[in-house]
Amino acid sequence: SVMDLVDKMDENEWNYHGEGNKSLVVSHVQMSRVLRLLKYSSEDAENAPQTTEETFRQMENIVDFSNNVMSPLLGDKFVHSGEVVKLPLEFVRQLSIKVQHHRPAWRCDKVMDIYSGAALCLPNLTTPSIPTHNPPLCVEIKPKCGFLPSPEHVSKDIKTKVCRHCMHQRYKVASGKWKRKSLYCPLDLFSGNRQRMYFAIKHLIEEPQNNFKIFKGGKCIHGDRDEMLSVSSLLQKLRPYFSCGNGRNKTVLHDFIQVLVDSLLSSDEEGDEGVERRLEGRMVCEASLCSTEFLRTDPQPLPRDSVLGRILQVQLLDSLDIEGLLPLYRRVEQYLHHFPKERSRLQIDGPYDKAFLEKLQKCPAEDDGSIEYAVAKVQQYRVAMTAKDCSIMVTLVPRRDEEDGSERAAFSFSASILDLDPKPQDGVRRQQRLDHRVVSAYLRDDPGPS
Numbered sequence: 001s002v003m004d005l006v007d008k009m010d011e012n013e014w015n016y017h018g019e020g021n022k023s024l025v026v027s028h029v030q031m032s033r034v035l036r037l038l039k040y041s042s043e044d045a046e047n048a049p050q051t052t053e054e055t056f057r058q059m060e061n062i063v064d065f066s067n068n069v070m071s072p073l074l075g076d077k078f079v080h081s082g083e084v085v086k087l088p089l090e091f092v093r094q095l096s097i098k099v100q101h102h103r104p105a106w107r108c109d110k111v112m113d114i115y116s117g118a119a120l121c122l123p124n125l126t127t128p129s130i131p132t133h134n135p136p137l138c139v140e141i142k143p144k145c146g147f148l149p150s151p152e153h154v155s156k157d158i159k160t161k162v163c164r165h166c167m168h169q170r171y172k173v174a175s176g177k178w179k180r181k182s183l184y185c186p187l188d189l190f191s192g193n194r195q196r197m198y199f200a201i202k203h204l205i206e207e208p209q210n211n212f213k214i215f216k217g218g219k220c221i222h223g224d225r226d227e228m229l230s231v232s233s234l235l236q237k238l239r240p241y242f243s244c245g246n247g248r249n250k251t252v253l254h255d256f257i258q259v260l261v262d263s264l265l266s267s268d269e270e271g272d273e274g275v276e277r278r279l280e281g282r283m284v285c286e287a288s289l290c291s292t293e294f295l296r297t298d299p300q301p302l303p304r305d306s307v308l309g310r311i312l313q314v315q316l317l318d319s320l321d322i323e324g325l326l327p328l329y330r331r332v333e334q335y336l337h338h339f340p341k342e343r344s345r346l347q348i349d350g351p352y353d354k355a356f357l358e359k360l361q362k363c364p365a366e367d368d369g370s371i372e373y374a375v376a377k378v379q380q381y382r383v384a385m386t387a388k389d390c391s392i393m394v395t396l397v398p399r400r401d402e403e404d405g406s407e408r409a410a411f412s413f414s415a416s417i418l419d420l421d422p423k424p425q426d427g428v429r430r431q432q433r434l435d436h437r438v439v440s441a442y443l444r445d446d447p448g449p450s
């Protein structure tokens with residue numbers, strides 16, 4: 001295990017694997033393991049490197065939150081929490097030099113933490129240790145929020161018509177973050193309707209931004225790049241897996257997406273009745289280009305126990321929208337201002353243990369004016385934020401079925417959910433400001449200062 005190796009770590013055995021906004025990930029050349037290191041902004045004083053002790057505390061918090069809160073909510077078959085390891089500082093410094101030129105330029109506003117030696121060691125989900133004739137294919141989807149807020153709580157009508165991701169797209173293109181708009185709409189992906197899901201995935205392939213990646217044999221072959229992507233070169237790489245290796249581009253794309261839809265909808269639960277229908281009318285986004293024909297076809301409920309169903313149910317813990325939550329957040333902040341010592345009893349910043357999850361789940365349906373109610377709603381919102389920001393990793397392992405004489409490629413698939421970090425308490429404030437900016441920019445069709 002890596003735990004035994006930490007004393008003799010060799011940077012030559014680790015390669016750049018990928019990164020997000022908060023962490024950078026390296027993978028081992030042989031073992032199916034990754035190390036996830038924190039990043040911080042090289043300019044922003046707010047995110048200045050914390051002490052070593054604080055960084056370890058933060059890492060432990062991430063593991064506890066994943067184990068004790070997200071895993072029970074999402075299902076432990078999907079979640080791998082990993083463990084905190086302490087790395088030799090010399091190794092981390094050499095590693096940061098080694099990975100630097102593999103990093104996409106647009107991510108380089110942040111630097112890797114080389115001071116604490118803290119890292120999270122996780123199984124490498126892109127290299128499942130199952131022997132196969134073709135290297136395994138893994139698809140990572142960052143689906144974002146899959147429903148519209150309830151009209152009771154929002155001040156702007158547009159929020160009940162156009163989903164947050166689609167509004168944000170206009171803002172991101174106008175402010176220069178992305179060159180082209182993505183046509184992906186999360187509401188189509190979470191719809192459970194195979195045709196809508198098909199189009200959602202097709203749009204992710206065409207314009208992946210940071211929502212879509214494909215790994216072949218553990219290496220990223222699509223998405224997460226600076227250079228322009230070509231769908232036809234992707235299909236070239238996928239061809240050996242589909243239609244006996246001689247399919248036309250259109251068939252390869254079609255079969256690939258169908259396999260993905262299958263794996264996203266697959267559920268172990270017998271007679272899965274689907275995510276509850278209180279969402280009627282909140283699962284369709286006006287900005288989506290999906291033909292209205294598909295929208296009218298019989299609703300196929302999203303299976304509750306599927307990876308998408310599980311994520312959607314946790315996202316729905318945001319029941320008040322940021323606007324409905326804000327008064328409760330203010331109640332908490334005011335209370336903590338007067339009674340700062342209550343912060344730890346109320347477990348505002350953890351510990352993320354069983355008691356934390358219980359308080360969040362036992363929250364009364366109606367506001368009784370208590371501080372406990374307000375805290376529980378804020379915590380539910382933070383948990384929902386994590387579920388809106390996580391990624392799904394779908395692993396497709398090619399299978400050679402002798403009996404199955406069909407032309408379609410056969411895969412066995414499994415799904416995992418990653419990136420389950422707790423969102424900080426003051427993240428609620430930031431969300432509120434961002435929500436205001438995104439919505440008013442959408443209404444004005446003008447991004448304003450970013």
Ligand code: ATP
Nearest residue numbers: 018019020021022023025034122123124125126419
């Ligand atoms: P975000 O900006 O989405 O919040 P983040 O900074 O929190 O991202 P992660 O999403 O956890 O970081 O990791 C960055 C990338 O590293 C992922 O998108 C994924 O491609 C890869 N990755 C992370 N964990 C694993 C894993 N266990 N196995 C394989 N790849 C992983």
Ligand code: MG
Nearest residue numbers: 020390391419
């Ligand atoms: Mg991520």
Ligand code: MG
Nearest residue numbers: 020022419421
């Ligand atoms: Mg993250």
